[in-house]
Amino acid sequence: MEHAEPDPLRARPRRLLVTGAGGQVGTALQAAFADEEVVALTREEWDVALPPPAGLPAVDLVLHAAGWTNVDAAEEDPQGAAAVNVGGTQHVAELGAPLVHFSTDYVFDGRKRTPYVESDGPSPLSAYGRTKLASEAAAGEDAWIVRTSWLFGETGNNFVRTILRLAAERDELSVVDDQRGCPTYVGHLAAAVRELVELPRGVWHLAAEGDCTWAELAETIVAEAGLDCRVRRITSGELGRPALRPAYSVLRSERPGAPTLPPWRDGLRACLEKLG
DSSP: OOOOOOOGGGSSOOEEEEESTTSHHHHHHHHHTTTSEEEEEOTTTOOTTSOOOTTOOOOSEEEEOOOOOOHHHHHHOHHHHHIIIIIHHHHHHTTOSOEEEEEEGGGSOSOOSSOBOTTSOOOOOSHHHHHHHHHHHHHOTTSEEEEEOSEEOSSSSOHHHHHHHHHHHOSEEEEEOSOEEOOEEHHHHHHHHHHHTTSOOEEEEOOOBSOEEHHHHHHHHHHHHTOOOEEEEEOHHHHTOSSOOOSBOOBOOOSTTOOOOOBHHHHHHHHHHHHO
């Protein structure tokens, strides 16, 4: 009986390093790559603003999910945000392994009214957006740069979990209706990253199909969860947040073979099902 020769490059599972393993993206990546050998480091185990801890094993791939994600707090402490997003990415890149780095739709100013693609020029409005754009450069041209948007999942702090909590406590919620983007379920994003690492490196836009405003998303969350709460649509000016957000930040890919994600409503239902 003949036996196929084993692929020497796949003779063992890849050893992956996941930074920010305690966050929603890091958690989803661990699940998506569960058949590989995953070294998962939380912020407590490696604060990426600092050099890597001693004794890290050699890895075949780094999934860099750690980052400063508080958009308004970055406006108040841009140096702190840069230390994590830019300095942290430099520390990760210095490991020398192939790198997947996660960026954001907030690198764009929102002046377009058609989806942003990879060749569109960034022009961030906020300190957070500027640090994320600088982090792309820190990752280097030989990394996979994943721009994504409006992330949510069943763990961590995110819009879906916040709306579920507040809608269970209140009769009415005020939610902005003049920002439009692509709410993206981290489980679907992580699955797309598995496809992405078999494709050429560079900048890629990975976000859920479809788009909506924050108010439309909130209304859908409330309806899908069967909660008795009214959503009042307001403007960004009425909300008065410290950091400017793009009014339109829908992401699509123009690159051949780009992974596609399911519609955001499907992601929301998948998330709500896991939340029970």
